[in-house]
Amino acid sequence: MNTNYDVIVIGGGPAGLAAACEAYDKGAKKVLVIERDKELGGILNQCIHNGFGLHYFKEELTGPEYAGRFVELVKQTAIEVKLDTMVVEITQDHIVRCISAKEGYQELTAGAVVLCMGCRERTRGAIAIPGDRPAGVFTAGAAQRYVNMEGYMVGKRVVILGSGDIGLIMARRMTLEGAKVLACVELCPYSNGLTRNIVQCLNDYDIPLYLSHTITNIIGKERVEKVIINKVDENRRPIPGTEIEFDCDTVLLSVGLIPENELTRNAQIVMDRRTNGAVVYENMETSAPGIFASGNVVHVHDLVDFVTAESKRAGAAAAKYALGHKAGGPVTEVKTGSCVNYTVPQHIRRENVEKGVDVFFRVNNVYQDMVIKVTSGDTQLCAFKREHMAPGEMEKITIPKVLLDKASDEITVSVEHQ
Amino acid sequence: MTNVICIVCPKGCHLSVDEENGYAVTGFGCERGREYGKKELVNPTRVITSTVKVKGGIHPRCPVKTSSDIPKGLIKDAMKLLNSVELEAPVHVGDVVVKDICGTGVDFIASRNM
Numbered sequence: 001m002n003t004n005y006d007v008i009v010i011g012g013g014p015a016g017l018a019a020a021c022e023a024y025d026k027g028a029k030k031v032l033v034i035e036r037d038k039e040l041g042g043i044l045n046q047c048i049h050n051g052f053g054l055h056y057f058k059e060e061l062t063g064p065e066y067a068g069r070f071v072e073l074v075k076q077t078a079i080e081v082k083l084d085t086m087v088v089e090i091t092q093d094h095i096v097r098c099i100s101a102k103e104g105y106q107e108l109t110a111g112a113v114v115l116c117m118g119c120r121e122r123t124r125g126a127i128a129i130p131g132d133r134p135a136g137v138f139t140a141g142a143a144q145r146y147v148n149m150e151g152y153m154v155g156k157r158v159v160i161l162g163s164g165d166i167g168l169i170m171a172r173r174m175t176l177e178g179a180k181v182l183a184c185v186e187l188c189p190y191s192n193g194l195t196r197n198i199v200q201c202l203n204d205y206d207i208p209l210y211l212s213h214t215i216t217n218i219i220g221k222e223r224v225e226k227v228i229i230n231k232v233d234e235n236r237r238p239i240p241g242t243e244i245e246f247d248c249d250t251v252l253l254s255v256g257l258i259p260e261n262e263l264t265r266n267a268q269i270v271m272d273r274r275t276n277g278a279v280v281y282e283n284m285e286t287s288a289p290g291i292f293a294s295g296n297v298v299h300v301h302d303l304v305d306f307v308t309a310e311s312k313r314a315g316a317a318a319a320k321y322a323l324g325h326k327a328g329g330p331v332t333e334v335k336t337g338s339c340v341n342y343t344v345p346q347h348i349r350r351e352n353v354e355k356g357v358d359v360f361f362r363v364n365n366v367y368q369d370m371v372i373k374v375t376s377g378d379t380q381l382c383a384f385k386r387e388h389m390a391p392g393e394m395e396k397i398t399i400p401k402v403l404l405d406k407a408s409d410e411i412t413v414s415v416e417h418q
Numbered sequence: 419m420t421n422v423i424c425i426v427c428p429k430g431c432h433l434s435v436d437e438e439n440g441y442a443v444t445g446f447g448c449e450r451g452r453e454y455g456k457k458e459l460v461n462p463t464r465v466i467t468s469t470v471k472v473k474g475g476i477h478p479r480c481p482v483k484t485s486s487d488i489p490k491g492l493i494k495d496a497m498k499l500l501n502s503v504e505l506e507a508p509v510h511v512g513d514v515v516v517k518d519i520c521g522t523g524v525d526f527i528a529s530r531n532m
Binding site for chain 1: 423424425426427428430464465466467468469471476477478479481483490493497511529530531
């Protein structure tokens with residue numbers, strides 16, 4: 001059996017499917033997608049709500065429909081797929097080691113590798129909620145899979161911690177399935193989800209949103225019986241005397257996502273502590289030549305449409321690398337200035353930029369009437385106005401190549417008041 | 419004047435709708451937002467997504483959605499219609515699962531192949 005591929009894509013979710021399709025379209029002949037679940041599509045399969053694809057397909061699709069379109073595209077190609085297969089190790093020289101019940105242990109090699117492992121949810125342990133340890137505490141995404149795919153209802157009276165999009169979507173979903181959602185509790189003074197989800201998931205069903213509040217105690221012997229929440233001060237410390245008690249049997253956690261980068265770290269690929277993803281160049285190449293990364297494994301996105309766009313860039317670059325075109329040349333480092341939490345990419349090879357380079361980032365607070373500035377030394381390269389900015393909304397700017405060529409080996413992206 | 423947050427796309431434009439002036443909408447970023455603003459006050463509607471039982475599929479549940487938006491007031495009744503449905507694989511995207519929800523002319527359709 002030939003175990004050598006042009007491009008191996010790790011992960012069969014939206015990122016992996018787009019990367020594989022694009023690598024194939026750009027001339028990579030032997031492309032393989034490795035997926036640990038029993039089907040392609042990733043988390044989209046459990047996101048049965050609509051609102052996907054407005055940018056990419058110009059229509060409003062549900063998660064399974066969005067995934068289904070890419071699965072159909074893959075089927076029309078000679079792209080190989082290994083399901084129920086877990087990658088256990090990748091190396092800097094593109095060896096991919098994986099295991100499955102069907103084929104056992106396998107060692108594969110590739111001209112280029114694309115990392116598309118996505119992310120997983122932060123759990124109760126990660127945020128250290130005090131109290132008892134009864135059954136009934138779920139991450140929102142796990143509950144979503146139980147309800148939407150496996151057909152198990154996870155509870156009847158629910159408190160949701162965190163106002164991330166999955167939490168908001170699950171508030172509505174649980175309500176539609178007959179549960180009573182008592183509260184959505186958010187530590188920050190603002191919601192971390194998209195505004196439209198506050199409207200159509202909470203307001204539509206009269207579910208109260210408690211901003212600047214957190215869970216301070218979970219009570220229950222076998223199953224969750226009660227949850228206590230407190231208001232928090234500006235340093236996010238609970239204020240004594242502000243307790244509110246909820247009689248409930250279920251707590252859903254929507255408290256953030258962590259890129260799943262065990263393979264990346266083991267391969268000694270340089271990581272960014274701000275994103276918890278790999279440091280990438282303009283074409284999504286990591287510090288290991290020929291190993292690319294895209295989607296939520298690099299930085300957590302709000303919209304799958306942007307995951308698709310990013311992954312197509314990664315897939316195209318992987319095909320190019322596998323066919324012998326390696327990128328090089330002088331590097332510009334992208335630094336974060338005021339109000340900016342991180343940028344992707346972190347490095348730009350100017351020679352490898354065609355018309356311009358898209359830079360994605362998030363701000364560290366809610367702001368009105370701001371201007372995004374890109375500077376190099378004392379020179380301002382370009383500026384972009386924004387009426388409204390929030391940490392829950394990923395920002396994108398495009399720096400034209402002509403301006404980038406004027407920059408030194410360092411540019412800074414900052415956000416200031418107008 | 420009523421303030422409405424547009425839910426048509428993730429941008430979430432802040433709309434103002436003037437009820438006394440023929441429901442004139444301001445603050446929209448696109449034509450769909452203008453329509454949404456008016457509709458939200460005159461006859462608010464939503465697309466509903468849920469699941470139904472399925473036999474012989476890769477999972478025990480199949481996702482469904484309404485083929486178009488339905489009045490908000492009918493959401494509960496529409497959900498009840500799904501309780502008794504049990505599909506049998508193979509199911510294809512777009513297959514009608516429940517016809518004519520509460521006389522609206524809108525159907526529940528499958529949203530994946532299974």
